[in-house]
Amino acid sequence: MFFSTSLFSTKTSVLVMAGHFGFNTNILETNVLNLAVVLAIVLTYVGDALRGLLENRKQTILANFREADQRATEAQDRLRQAQQELEQAKAKAQKIREQASVTIEQEKKQFVRQTQEDIKRLGILQQETLKFEQQKAQNELAQKLVKLALQQVREKLNQRLTSSIHSAVNNFQIVLFTNYKAS
Template sequence: MKNVTDSFLSLGHWPSAGSFGFNTDILATNPINLSVVLGVLIFFGKGVCASCLNEWKDNLLSLSDLLDNRKQRILNTIRNSEELRGGAIEQLEKARARLSKVEMEAEEFRVNGYSEIEREKLNLINSTYKTLEQLENYKNETIHFEQQRAINQVRQRIFQQALEGALGTLNSCLNNELHLRTISANIGMFGTIKEIAD
């Protein structure tokens, strides 16, 4: 029996350059490898008792069930992973669509914002220009009004001085009768000047 075991161990260490070999990792083997091992053991181990073979057979069957369960769990995990992957891809596509929409809205806001800024700038320039124009008109009107007032004051002063000079000359040269006629004429002239001034 020791020779059989040694021969199996030496078979497991042969280099597998395209030749037949055994996988010594029991958990990684599949039922086909196990059945080959069982067949070789039966062939070489005819002297081994039937109860040992049955025990080996039961162990192999339970190992096969264990491997089937493991395979099923792996398949379930893969299936779940695929479902999660599909959900993640769907979420990613939705996120990309939302991002694209947000980017388009941001671009629209940016363009509208620039347009609004330009419009506000033009409105401010126009408003400032109109205000400056109104101030210029007000300044010109004020200057014109002050000029007219100054001219009228100068005219009145000159007229008053001329009148006072004429009255002084007349008072020194006139008698009572001429004096009364001059006063009447001056009163009439003052009435005319007052009407013109009003």
């Protein structure tokens, strides 16, 4: 049961004109009229609040969009910067590879040159060692020959040396010694 004060209702207008209030029992009339009144009140009082909420929501959504755009722009900038750094890193890596190749080649040449110098030094050392060993062998041979010769001379002298030959040799040596001192 809805109470209606509308002037559009025939029964109500009759009742109001008569100075009495009554109930309208026509459900279709009263529902439409009540709905119109409720909607008017809702739109009047709640509409402003609803419009404010919708406006706030709209501003929040727009702020979120702006923030998302800003983050997207920042992400694009970071991506661009990362790509530049990647390109720089690639260029640096290529430069390092080239330098490594050059360095390896230089080290290889240096190693070959050093090895050749070592081989030359070893050859010279080998020749010097060979000469030294030859001289050592010659000296040993000369010493052995001299010992052998002296031994043979002693043996011959001991076999042939008589006292007269011994005196003659001693006298001869004394004369040589005297002549050596005088000069």
